[in-house]
Amino acid sequence: MTVQRKPRPSVPSSSGQSKVGNGLTGEGAEGAKNLWKKNKSCQQKLNICTYNTRTLVGEDKLIDLENELEHINWDIVGLSEIKRRGEELVELRSRSMFYYKGRDNDSNSGVGFLVNKNIKDKTISYRNSGDRIAQIIIQLTERYRLQIIQVYAPTTNHDEEEVIELYEEVYKLIEEEKTHFKIVMGDFNAQVGKKDDEKETSVGNFGYxxxxxxxxxxxxxxEANKLK
Structure with missing residues (x-):
């Protein structure tokens, strides 16, 4: 018996797709290049994490998270499902910066970042695209910048159109920021597993x-945006 795979809906791409839902056309976003190998003068180590908190409503939850982070080395933590309302950038008792964006009328979804006090002066900007996508730009050196996009994707009980719109918004951010390095991370509510096709370059041979x-x-x- 042969099983025909259901056609996949198109996703925003920097190549191979002439048009996406918002009318953007791809002009060649190249993803992250390992330029550090070529230029040792800009070598530095950043510990970047992503974490679904389930909730950060209440100052006690935020204090608990700060206390837990004292046990690991970290520079930037992308946060999903924080469930806080509104938008705010605050300096915490540890002198680290906490940025978040949630809904105005209810305590669902929400994304944000914790930026360690040791790197906060290198943070150029914070930005959101709704309550499911946030980004920061880090000035690594005089020449090199890093873009980090934090995502909290809709769960499987949401319409697929909502998920496609989220990817389109992520694509827009990738295209708009001309940085040398790019990281897209977060909770995508997806199971990737292992490499499904030998032509895939973004997925490894092992997965859960x-x-x-x-x-x-x-x-x-x-694959479309040359991410790993």
């Missing part, structure tokens, strides 16, 4: 669980 439809979308997006 079997890939689902949301995993197909994530891999397609990574």
């Amino acid at each position: 669980k079997k890939r689902n439809e949301r995993g197909d979308l994530l891999v397609d997006f990574a």
